[in-house]
Amino acid sequence: MDQFIKKTKIPHILPPRELSHFIFLIKKLLQENNINIFYCGLYIIQNLAKGLKKEFGHIAKNVLTELYNKLKDSKPMTVDLVHTTLLNLMHTLHLEDFI
Numbered sequence: 001m002d003q004f005i006k007k008t009k010i011p012h013i014l015p016p017r018e019l020s021h022f023i024f025l026i027k028k029l030l031q032e033n034n035i036n037i038f039y040c041g042l043y044i045i046q047n048l049a050k051g052l053k054k055e056f057g058h059i060a061k062n063v064l065t066e067l068y069n070k071l072k073d074s075k076p077m078t079v080d081l082v083h084t085t086l087l088n089l090m091h092t093l094h095l096e097d098f099i
Helices: 002-007 020-030 035-070 076-089
Strands: none
């Protein structure tokens, strides 16, 4: 996971042709009970949102509900990371997509 996080910290990532495997992987990471793996998923979302920008919008729309559900968590670090992830997603989505 750490290597994937490092590889996604590139400022401009070329969009892949097939996005379904990214959606599956990210949703699986966000539903993980292990908190460290969940945090890795959030970091991956943040890096992909920064690198892919508008091309990440389709994936971002699919993970918004999982992110909103994690805001109910009682752990402050989890809420802060989800909040930071949502701020990074603002570069990829329009305001109407968040509602």
